[in-house]
Amino acid sequence: xxxxxxxWPLLCHKIIDHADIYHGDREIVSRSVEGPxxxxxxxxxxxxxxxxxxxxxxDGIKFGDRVATMAWNTWRHMEAWYGILGLGAxxxxxxxxxxxxxxxWIMNDAEDRLLFVDLTFLPLVEAIADKVPSLEKIIVLTDAxxxxxxxxxxxxxxxxxxxxVDNDFAWNEFDENSAAGMCYTSGTTGDPxxxxxxxxxxxxHAMAVAQPxxxxxxxxxxxxxxxxxxxxxxxxxxFVCPMVGASMILPGAGMDGQSxxxxxxxxxxxMTAAVPTVWLMLLQHLQDIDGAxxxxxxxxxxxxxxxxxxxxxxxxxxxxRVMHAWGMTEMSPLGTVCSIKPEYAHLAGEEKLDLQAxxxxxxxxxxxxxxxxxxNALPWDGETFGRLKVRGPAVSSAYYKGHGAxxxxxxxxxxxxxxxxVDALGYMEITDRAKDVIKSGGEWISSIELENxxxxxxxxxxxxxxxxxxxxxxERPLLVIIRKEGSTPTKESILEFMSGKIAKWWMPDDVAxxxxxxxxxxxxxxxxxxxxxxxxxxFPGT
Ligand code: ADP
Numbered sequence: 001x002x003x004x005x006x007x008w009p010l011l012c013h014k015i016i017d018h019a020d021i022y023h024g025d026r027e028i029v030s031r032s033v034e035g036p037x038x039x040x041x042x043x044x045x046x047x048x049x050x051x052x053x054x055x056x057x058x059d060g061i062k063f064g065d066r067v068a069t070m071a072w073n074t075w076r077h078m079e080a081w082y083g084i085l086g087l088g089a090x091x092x093x094x095x096x097x098x099x100x101x102x103x104x105w106i107m108n109d110a111e112d113r114l115l116f117v118d119l120t121f122l123p124l125v126e127a128i129a130d131k132v133p134s135l136e137k138i139i140v141l142t143d144a145x146x147x148x149x150x151x152x153x154x155x156x157x158x159x160x161x162x163x164x165v166d167n168d169f170a171w172n173e174f175d176e177n178s179a180a181g182m183c184y185t186s187g188t189t190g191d192p193x194x195x196x197x198x199x200x201x202x203x204x205h206a207m208a209v210a211q212p213x214x215x216x217x218x219x220x221x222x223x224x225x226x227x228x229x230x231x232x233x234x235x236x237x238x239f240v241c242p243m244v245g246a247s248m249i250l251p252g253a254g255m256d257g258q259s260x261x262x263x264x265x266x267x268x269x270x271m272t273a274a275v276p277t278v279w280l281m282l283l284q285h286l287q288d289i290d291g292a293x294x295x296x297x298x299x300x301x302x303x304x305x306x307x308x309x310x311x312x313x314x315x316x317x318x319x320x321r322v323m324h325a326w327g328m329t330e331m332s333p334l335g336t337v338c339s340i341k342p343e344y345a346h347l348a349g350e351e352k353l354d355l356q357a358x359x360x361x362x363x364x365x366x367x368x369x370x371x372x373x374x375x376n377a378l379p380w381d382g383e384t385f386g387r388l389k390v391r392g393p394a395v396s397s398a399y400y401k402g403h404g405a406x407x408x409x410x411x412x413x414x415x416x417x418x419x420x421x422v423d424a425l426g427y428m429e430i431t432d433r434a435k436d437v438i439k440s441g442g443e444w445i446s447s448i449e450l451e452n453x454x455x456x457x458x459x460x461x462x463x464x465x466x467x468x469x470x471x472x473x474x475e476r477p478l479l480v481i482i483r484k485e486g487s488t489p490t491k492e493s494i495l496e497f498m499s500g501k502i503a504k505w506w507m508p509d510d511v512a513x514x515x516x517x518x519x520x521x522x523x524x525x526x527x528x529x530x531x532x533x534x535x536x537x538x539f540p541g542t
Contacts, residue, residue: 009176010203013086015243017171020046023219023245029267030074031252031259033118033144040075042242045082051167052083058165059137059424061113063088063174066182068112070094070103070121073229073250076141076158080116080173081229081238085180085199086171092182093230096121096173097521098192104131106192108182109400116141116158119148120253126152155324182400183233185329194400195329197233204240205332205394205520208363213339215300215323217271218247222295224263226251227303231522235273235302246271256283261278268295273325275303277523279310286318293318300325300337302359304524305430305448307455311356326359326430332394335368336360336428343425357452358429359420369413370422382423385431387442389413410489419444436527438467438477445477445506446529450498457497459487464517464525465508466534471542478507478537480530482517509539 019026024043032038061067065086069091071077084091092110094103103124108114111134117125118141129135129152138152143159180199184192210217217223223246225237241248249267251260260282263269279301285291299314304327311322327333338360340347347355362368370378370386378386390410398408407415419432431437431446438445447465454463462482467475483489491511498507518529 008174010200011085011171011173011176012180012199012239013082013171014050015058015203015206015239016042016046016082017090018085019242021243023242026245027084027222028075028220028245028250029247029263030250031254031263032074033072033120033253034142038075042245045075045078045242048079048162049082049086049189050169050171051162051165051425052079053087053171054165054167054169055082055162056087056089056114057169060265061087061089064173064179065089066092066108066110067110068092068094068115069117070096070111070125070230071116071118071141072120073225074118074141074252075250077116077118077229078238078248078250080139080141080158081181086169086177088172088174090179090182090196092404093234095184095228095230095521100124100128101131102126104194106194107132107135109184109192109194110182113137114139118142118253119146122150122152122155124150125348126150129153150271158402176203176392181233183230183329188463191403193404195396196400198393201332201394202233202239204365205334206236206243208365208394209236209240209334210244211363213341213361214334214337214363215240215271215273216298216339217241217244217246221246221270222249222268224249224251224267224269224272225246226255226260226272226278231275232302232327232329235300235333236328237273256285261285261289261291264293264296265291268356271298271300272293272296273300273302275523276301276306279314283310283313293320296320298323302326303522305359305452306357307452308353308357309456312353317449322356322357324359326428328416328418330396330416331366331390331392335365335366335390335416336362338427357429358423360428361426362390362428365394366390368422368428370420373408378444380422380424380426382427382429383421384419385419385446387416387434388416388420388430390416417468419446433527436466438465438475440467440470440473440475440477440505442474443505447477449477449502449509450477450506453498453501454481454494457489457494459484459489460494461485462517464530465529466527466531468509468534468537468539470509470539476509476539478534478539479511480517480534481511481513482515483513512537 019042138155147157183198314320324338327335450465451463461484470476518526
């Protein structure tokens with residue numbers, strides 16, 4: 001017997017329609033790339049998105065075609081996304097922080113036909129456009145008055161391009177499993193891999209993100225996604241905000257502490273989201289100007305582990321709740337949020353911070369397990385760690401063109417590449433990346449745990465731990481450190497500080513002091529490069 005409910009395809013453009021009808025006047029405030037603050041609302045975004053869809057159609061863009069964007073978070077980027085989506089084409093976000101050749105490679109892999117680009121990135125596009133034969137037109141997200149000289153053959157200003165048609169356009173209807181968007185993983189190992197979201201996965205994922213134990217977002221929020229739309233599906237903010245009718249405050253190219261602070265305070269932001277590096281810059285700025293955050297209630301921190309000091313400072317000094325989150329491009333991206341279940345409601349002080357250092361528990365739609373190398377499930381005791389695997393309706397089932405098939409198994413479990421433990425209540429804590437974990441005498445040592453301990457030393461600015469080949473133990477940890485300016489910690493003083501706080505066999509065998517630690521385009525420590533730098537290193541006495 002079948003259910004007798006309507007088949008209402010979960011299409012992303014229904015989200016902007018909903019926002020237009022029920023939250024039409026809600027403000028979308030952007031720092032424009034040209035400079036001034038720009039104000040619009042969901043009604044206008046919806047109308048302009050229809051215009052973009054109609055104009056794209058005039059350019060011959062069809063269902064399933066890839067349309068790239070290389071842009072900051074602004075209202076124009078939102079209009080472009082929904083225009084692409086409502087036509088049935090596929091948005092493809094490009095990360096401008098990647099190497100130019102890598103971007104060209106990605107565009108060729110996706111066969112992008114058009115590109116929406118911000119003024120900031122025009123020189124970058126000028127350098128690579130000739131290497132992307134599929135690229136027919138470049139739409140510069142500005143107006144004719146701000147359009148610079150460019151050697152690009154087919155570049156047009158967005159405003160004039162869009163105004164060649166009106167907004168009388170009916171969204172296309174199609175199967176909810178059709179591709180909606182693409183985002184490539186940053187490819188710190190091997191070529192980048194294309195993740196393809198569907199309309200259905202984006203809609204279901206946004207519904208999961210909005211839940212009270214996840215981002216708990218509502219029409220009363222003024223949400224500022226500092227995380228760019230080009231990073232891991234923009235953490236779903238372009239979908240979840242209009243879905244619940246939250247105002248969006250879009251920081252444009254202003255990613256420094258002062259610009260972020262200005263938007264947070266002048267635009268009365270209640271919730272914001274970004275990677276830890278952004279929050280370090282903001283907290284430094286707040287300290288410099290002796291500032292306050294009277295309207296901000298929640299800050300979502302993810303992308304890499306949130307340092308305890310950030311959580312503590314936000315909560316104790318500024319009265320802002322920290323929501324530590326974990327996810328990845330392949331998961332749309334949200335996997336877990338560390339919200340507090342009633343069993344943990346009594347925690348305070350250091351114990352609460354211990355809990356908040358965990359990445360948290362998943363929403364409905366994300367299944368999770370940890371396994372050993374032979375795929376045997378491991379216990380959820382908050383200690384035993386293993387490979388973290390996930391599945392669900394907003395988790396990738398494959399990469400574009402079938403690359404990286406080894407990450408998916410027959411039962412649809414996707415191997416995240418992360419190593420984690422899970423406690424009895426389902427709180428997950430990442431202890432490492434599978435390729436970074438140090439395998440010593442058949443046991444695993446968490447490089448992240450050692451790094452976290454090392455950076456809690458007052459004289460340490462940044463720390464990275466890598467495994468170095470060892471004749472007896474297979475691998476042993478080497479601690480690489482950047483000293484804080486003006487301090488002179490020694491190997492002995494650091495090891496003495498760590499001693500007693502971790503198992504004896506986890507203690508690094510040596511400490512190396514460096515001036516710089518390499519980072520990826522999304523701000524993570526690039527262990528592959530670091531391992532390369534230390535490839536000729538051997539421990540004293542081995
Ligand atoms: P990129 O490398 O381009 O940022 P992703 O956002 O997909 O790509 O990266 C996902 C990975 O980032 C995760 O598999 C995990 O290793 C790491 N990560 C994300 N959030 C956290 C977190 N809160 N704590 C620790 N690691 C995290």
